[in-house]
Amino acid sequence: MKGTVVSEVLTKYDNSKDRLVQILLDLQEESGQNYIPREWLEEVSQKLDTPLTKVYDVATFYAMYNLDPKGRYVIEVCKSAPCRSRKAETLAQSLEKLLSIKMGETTADGLFTLQHTSCFGACDISPAIKIGEKVYGNLNEDKLAEIIRAYREGQK
Amino acid sequence: MAKMVRLISKYCGNVRPDSVEDYVKAGGYAALKKAMGMGPLDIIEEVKKSKLMGRGGAAYPTGIKWEQAYSITKNPKYIVCNGDEGEPGTYKDRLMLGQNPLQLIEGMTIAARVLDAREGYIYIRGEYKAIQETVKKAIENAVKAGYLGDNILGTQFSFHLEVVSGAGAYVCGENTALVESIEGKAGRPRIKPPFIKNAGLYLKPTLLNNVETFSCIPYIIDNGGDNFASYGNEHSGGTKLVSLSGNVENRDVYEVPFGITLRELVYEIGGGIPEGRTLKMVQLGGSSGACFPEAVLDTQLCYKDLKSKGISLGSGAVLVLDDSNCIVDFVKCIMEFFVHESCGKCTPCREGNRHILMLVEKFADGTATKADFEKMKRICDTMKYGAFCGLGQTATTALITCLKYFKEEFEEHIEGKCRAGVCSLNGKEAK
Numbered sequence A: 001m002k003g004t005v006v007s008e009v010l011t012k013y014d015n016s017k018d019r020l021v022q023i024l025l026d027l028q029e030e031s032g033q034n035y036i037p038r039e040w041l042e043e044v045s046q047k048l049d050t051p052l053t054k055v056y057d058v059a060t061f062y063a064m065y066n067l068d069p070k071g072r073y074v075i076e077v078c079k080s081a082p083c084r085s086r087k088a089e090t091l092a093q094s095l096e097k098l099l100s101i102k103m104g105e106t107t108a109d110g111l112f113t114l115q116h117t118s119c120f121g122a123c124d125i126s127p128a129i130k131i132g133e134k135v136y137g138n139l140n141e142d143k144l145a146e147i148i149r150a151y152r153e154g155q156k
Numbered sequence B: 001m002a003k004m005v006r007l008i009s010k011y012c013g014n015v016r017p018d019s020v021e022d023y024v025k026a027g028g029y030a031a032l033k034k035a036m037g038m039g040p041l042d043i044i045e046e047v048k049k050s051k052l053m054g055r056g057g058a059a060y061p062t063g064i065k066w067e068q069a070y071s072i073t074k075n076p077k078y079i080v081c082n083g084d085e086g087e088p089g090t091y092k093d094r095l096m097l098g099q100n101p102l103q104l105i106e107g108m109t110i111a112a113r114v115l116d117a118r119e120g121y122i123y124i125r126g127e128y129k130a131i132q133e134t135v136k137k138a139i140e141n142a143v144k145a146g147y148l149g150d151n152i153l154g155t156q157f158s159f160h161l162e163v164v165s166g167a168g169a170y171v172c173g174e175n176t177a178l179v180e181s182i183e184g185k186a187g188r189p190r191i192k193p194p195f196i197k198n199a200g201l202y203l204k205p206t207l208l209n210n211v212e213t214f215s216c217i218p219y220i221i222d223n224g225g226d227n228f229a230s231y232g233n234e235h236s237g238g239t240k241l242v243s244l245s246g247n248v249e250n251r252d253v254y255e256v257p258f259g260i261t262l263r264e265l266v267y268e269i270g271g272g273i274p275e276g277r278t279l280k281m282v283q284l285g286g287s288s289g290a291c292f293p294e295a296v297l298d299t300q301l302c303y304k305d306l307k308s309k310g311i312s313l314g315s316g317a318v319l320v321l322d323d324s325n326c327i328v329d330f331v332k333c334i335m336e337f338f339v340h341e342s343c344g345k346c347t348p349c350r351e352g353n354r355h356i357l358m359l360v361e362k363f364a365d366g367t368a369t370k371a372d373f374e375k376m377k378r379i380c381d382t383m384k385y386g387a388f389c390g391l392g393q394t395a396t397t398a399l400i401t402c403l404k405y406f407k408e409e410f411e412e413h414i415e416g417k418c419r420a421g422v423c424s425l426n427g428k429e430a431k
């Protein structure tokens, strides 16, 4: 019989508490909605024999984890100083307009979430954004519109 | 003096990142072979002669760090590489990890040979997911080729390496927070002492160096410490990878010898300021680094020369701002970063950053008064001396140095003026 999502991920890491940071990253990916459901955290706590508060401590400490469902694609706009010096704020505004949502929100169709992030090391091509694992840089309003269009079409 | 040299980045772009075959053909792994025939103390001696200082930011002499690690008799010992690279404006470890991780792996293997360590970890920030996969492949291939794993090069020596991912926390670059994170916990810094050289990962002796630091080791062993040192100046040995960002023409990672001036870096290598604008400010070492105006650019890239001006090189990030930027707005951006990244363990940092941000916002709104300078200074002092770890201790460096060199821009905001036209100064209008 196939195990639960959680037990499969735990097996991959030999059910080791020391791997909790990696385990939660994998689980978030498995969710398909870029978050870790509460039941999964409880299951992790039980199966690793670790207090739920400890699991929560890790899950709430790191910026990459989400505890609420996000859009299929999380668009992260860098707000650190090098990107800001290349006017990253105008990117944030363009994206809010293109997606008709505010920073921190998710589109009604569940496709995109828009949020800020700290520098992710793409300062050579700032202003930069990340969509999932993909990095886009040297952006302006036209390029952004093109990128969003491509993601939307990829959905059809 | 040459303005650029390629000692440690020379294979980047010329080898497939995960190909042991390419790396060996280009000259890689000669250093490990040589090191296998050297005694640990001879290896340490070469590293000391190289005048290599830790490239992660704190600039601790690597040879001395290795010597101390060697003299500790407790076992096992761990070798850990810091690839967290969270300092905004820094992307040079991305280059080494992404384009030639085998050089780093070779450097760590030499370190393991010195300390007779069996296990090591490469901690890479979660944002570099694709690079983590490249490094994992490079490790696998090195094991297959007999340069890593069991019985390295047919000897009794074994060393195993594993990649561990961060999950988005700048503070995890701090070495005790980093080992907590590898242990699967929240990355809050530990109290020191004990230092990680005595009680680090799993409370065992741990040698921790930055990606670039380990990547210098093969060259040093191959060519001798003196040779490496000769590229720098009297105080700072070898070369440094610098990451140029902001309003500068050629944004990239460059390998430069110590001793060149910041002016050469910004104007000759960096190609100067685009769009006919003028330089306003340079920040060195990332968001925790010092800010200064053009007049300071004749300082050499050299730990000692910079220190005499109250500046530290940090990670080697060089952020250039032109006159379209507002200093108050810039400091606000820096403080937002530290509010977000403070781990919250100690009060001076958790509260201090927030209060400074609120005060800087008053300047940006046009509602600040002269009394706010004194308030900011008091909090800065409390944080500098009272914060638990390096994050809180350096979070106000940008503010302090901007107040030293650009105070009149803050004063103008009290008068309701933002010369760059960036701040809304809404509060002033509302009054």
Ligand SMILES: Cc1cc2nc3c(=O)[nH]c(=O)nc-3n(C[C@H](O)[C@H](O)[C@H](O)COP(=O)(O)O)c2cc1C
Pocket: B053, B054, B055, B056, B057, B058, B059, B060, B082, B083, B084, B085, B086, B087, B170, B171, B172, B173, B174, B175, B176, B208, B209, B210, B211, B213, B214, B389, B390, B391
């Ligand atoms: C808040 C904070 C963040 C840090 N981030 C990094 C980092 O991202 N990469 C790094 O190598 N060192 C970082 N450091 C410095 C490390 O604690 C440590 O000094 C360094 O990795 C040691 O390696 P080195 O001697 O080779 O420089 C950071 C320090 C602090 C206090």
Ligand code: SF4
Pocket: B171, B189, B341, B342, B343, B344, B345, B346, B347, B349, B350, B387, B388, B389, B390, B391, B392, B393
């Ligand atoms: S100084 Fe800041 S980051 Fe460091 S322990 Fe205190 S709260 Fe955490």
Ligand code: FES
Pocket: A078, A079, A080, A081, A082, A083, A084, A118, A119, A120, A121, A122, A123, A126, A128, B088, B089, B090
């Ligand atoms: S500052 Fe935006 S990616 Fe580095």
